[in-house]
Amino acid sequence: MARSGTRERLFGAAIELIAESGLAATTVDQIAERAGVAKGTVYYNFGSKAALFSALLEYGVERLATALREAASGRAPLDALDAVVAAELAFIGEHESFARLLIAETWRSGGDWQRTARLIRERAIGVLADVLRDAVAAGDLRSDLDTATAASAVFGMVLTVALDWRALQPGRPLADVQATLMDLLRGRLTR
Incomplete structure (x- = not known):
């Protein structure tokens, strides 16, 4: 092999x-x-086990970031936001164990949680920040939007909702979950 x-x-x-x-x-x-x-x-x-874990986090975060970048690519800003939310939901649906690991280990006391948080921000949340900046520049979102904080909030909201969906509502269609998230986002981010 x-x-x-x-x-x-x-x-x-x-x-x-x-x-x-x-x-x-x-x-x-x-x-x-x-x-x-x-x-x-x-x-x-x-x-070592520590090196495996470090590589595991980088690998998983990079796969997530790649999925988000591919979803946003070539789309108008608000369409890109929809696509990125859908991609994050789908990724977590397919890689639920990784998402649970990411949450548990990022905030576990000890270890290098700040490095992990930085990795997530730079690679995955950064994709969302780019999409939000593009939407602000296009006039689709409020001009005073703090895109860095909003990107973290959107990423965290989608991650939490996705885990709730997978654990407590697995029969609920992905499209329904995404529609609810997008209704919340559009109501709070648009002008």
Whole structure:
């Protein structure tokens, strides 16, 4: 199996286990067993559990940011906002364990939570900030909108609502969840 395929399996196993039990309780042995590889494979690919976790966060955040960028690409600003909200919802729906991990580990005491928060802001929330700045420049949103704070608020709102949807309302259609979020956003951000 190619190294990238092995890394994908290790990432998947680590995300599931850490979301289930937390980082401290998850062992390299468990990650290797869940991924169906030898323990040495984890060390060969990452060096340590801490390095695996760091790479896992970067990998997941970059995948999310890529999904958001692709959703916004080539669209008018308000259409891009709709598309980015839909993309974040869809990403969390598909990668629920990663979203739970992101929330749990970002705010867990100890560790490098500020680095993780910065990573999320720079890569994922930054996409939203760009979309909001474009919408302000186009005259679609209030000219006095603090786009950096608004981007964080939108990202956090979508993340929280997506987790609520997946955990408590899994039968509810994605389109309904997105429509409610967009009604809230349009009512508060537009002129």
